[in-house]
Amino acid sequence: MDQTPRDPDFEQRVRASYARQAAMATLGATLSQVAPGQVVIELPFRPDLTQQHGFLHAGVVTTAMDSACGYAAMSLMERGAAVLSVEFKVNLLAPARGVRFRASGRVVRAGRNLTVVTGEFRAVDGAGDPLVAMMTATMMAVRDRPDLVD
Amino acid sequence: MDQTPRDPDFEQRVRASYARQAAMATLGATLSQVAPGQVVIELPFRPDLTQQHGFLHAGVVTTAMDSACGYAAMSLMERGAAVLSVEFKVNLLAPARGVRFRASGRVVRAGRNLTVVTGEFRAVDGAGDPLVAMMTATMMAVRDRPDLVD
Amino acid sequence: MDQTPRDPDFEQRVRASYARQAAMATLGATLSQVAPGQVVIELPFRPDLTQQHGFLHAGVVTTAMDSACGYAAMSLMERGAAVLSVEFKVNLLAPARGVRFRASGRVVRAGRNLTVVTGEFRAVDGAGDPLVAMMTATMMAVRDRPDLVD
């Protein structure tokens, strides 16, 4: 799969857009890696983001993977295209317990309009980084919409 | 589909578990309705929960639907069973713009171990309440796990 | 949701395209209803389409729902647009046992390029028609592709 970025300034563009995702700051998540077709986001455990058993809420896990997948898609889009999530599916493999987590997105196929991305969410424990959840997502490039500027 | 609750105190049990989901308080979400196989959660728009275009983040939309679907499933489970999300799929139909939102979950089929639930997320605007996103989820009943008490 | 067909001859167009789906004939499936945004396909049980326990194979169940969903989407598209499946998710609720089955698709949201459709697969037993499986699908309108004529 050709994953040459159409915009040489893709990283700057992704980082600027990420900085506008207020939800990422609220989760305490940081954008740690941006490569063509691949993005990594990291976040700490936070007791105020848990579900009833004290694990990170599956929705919070999803939020981080969705952003990682969306920006992985955007890294291959041309300047001026905005990215929107069309759909995603998440399988939860293990409770999200740990001190620190890593969400990553990797483009499988980048089309002109639709991009398919897979995501992972791992607990970073220095001993295998167990897989907590996985995502398959479809992202859409939106153009000529002045109200949607990434 | 028989949706008779196995536990007459299902509502109290769901509300007590919901109160332990710290993530819901962090999102400002409240549990507004609990009926057998059906749960509704409401939340306001919050600028600190947005994606880059200023809409509610798709992950936040998912978080509220996941909780609504999980508790819809739990409302039909017997006392002592904990509920975990196995998987869910979300289709995003429109940007989550609005002042107030409603996430709902409705059980389609309640099995002994697995329950299939559909979810909706709507902008509450008093004029049709447009559909923002829909979910299909599989929830699992977990028993005899003292570490997982709902 | 506005589900006015853009092409008054939508039914004829859907039926002509369906007739070219050789797989439908191979499954013994027939197109029984075509309405704007809604399509129903029926098929009999066939022992040569079963999985290892003698139920209709989940893939056969999916094939019928995919066609029903795809043509439900196409019924709202303008003349000349071809329809392709982008993705679908299937939840299997009960084994596909029975004599006759009905797959249906219903458009939830028809956009210019992407249409979201929900599908159902029921055993037709004259006593409640139990739900066997459900689908959520994204369909895409493809234009200006002479090799893809519906």
Next chain:
Amino acid sequence: MDQTPRDPDFEQRVRASYARQAAMATLGATLSQVAPGQVVIELPFRPDLTQQHGFLHAGVVTTAMDSACGYAAMSLMERGAAVLSVEFKVNLLAPARGVRFRASGRVVRAGRNLTVVTGEFRAVDGAGDPLVAMMTATMMAVRDRPDLVD
């Protein structure tokens, strides 16, 4: 992920069950590889299994991946457990054009009751074997059901 088979005769058990899937014979599909947690099924293009543009029907693509994923899960289950598909999600990346195809399933996480499997469907062209579709599936082990013998 530990993928040691619980039954040393797993291959024989998978092959015997596959031989009872009448739908596989109807599609002309053959079981080409069975390893612990991994199964490959191959099938030729067939004009009687196509959709309206002459490509293999997305449902046929799904049928082969569902069997590959189901048997990948079963290869790790103990003797006497039957396998049923709980749900799957398919992303279609490219039209299924070609002469021969390969569907594969690989277990991501094998639990006692639920197994998560990823599947791929590729056109076998001796030049990269382009990816046509991918699947994420949840498979369930069913025990003590004399009517469900794999």
